[in-house]
Amino acid sequence: MESGLSSLLNVSIDFETSHLFFPTIIHWIMAGLFALILVTKVAPFLVAVKRGERTLPIVGEPMDAFRFFGTLALIVAYFYLMAVVGNMFPYTGYGFLFVSIAFVFLMSLMYMHEWTKKAVIIVAINAIVAPGLAWFILAKLFNITLP
Template sequence: MESGLSSLLSVSIDFETSHLFFPRIIHWILAGLFALILVTKVAPFMAAVKRGERKLPIVGEARDSFRFFGTLVLIVAYFYLMAVVGNMFPYTGYGFLFVSMGFVLLMAFLYMHEWTKKAVITAVITAIVAPSLAWFVLAKLFKITLP
């Protein structure tokens, strides 16, 4: 009897796979929530589309192709150049700082509808201050290594 009780109260941990315990739980919770959303929101919406009561979003709508593809190009260039510039100044975070300044400025110019002096000055100031503040907080205060 005692051996059965001691086996019930003993715990063995497989340290090679123990770190996967909570991610598996989270994955199953997220999968369940996704299925719940599909059943409660997407299925009725698609039924309404099939009946002609609603339209699919995005399909057939006008798109600003210049801004759309410009954004994609800037994002790809941002990540690529951050590594390139970061290798020029290793372990300083200057790759993040300098490339983020350019990225924020170019994104502001890309989405700027009216090119007034005030709007351009605001974009330049934002492109300098926001990444500098983020760089200072992350790299200097919290000592997080940036590219």
């Protein structure tokens, strides 16, 4: 009887796959929540659209092509240049810092409706302070490696 009890209390861990335990649980929880959202929110909305009570919010709306494609281009350039600049200053996080400053500045300018001197100065200060603060907290305080 002792051998049966000791086998119940014996724990063996497969270290090659043990790191996948919690991500697998999280994936299933997220899939379940996604299905729940589809059933409770999207399906009734589509039924209302089919009956003519509601309309799809995107169809028929004018599109700002400059901002849409500009945003896509800036995001692609941001991730590409972060690696390029990060390789110039390895293990410092300067790739994140310098490219994030330019990204925030250009993205803010692109979405700004009125370009006044005061607004551009505020955007420039925000573009320096926000990524600088994030870089300082992540790279210096928490020692998180940034590109």
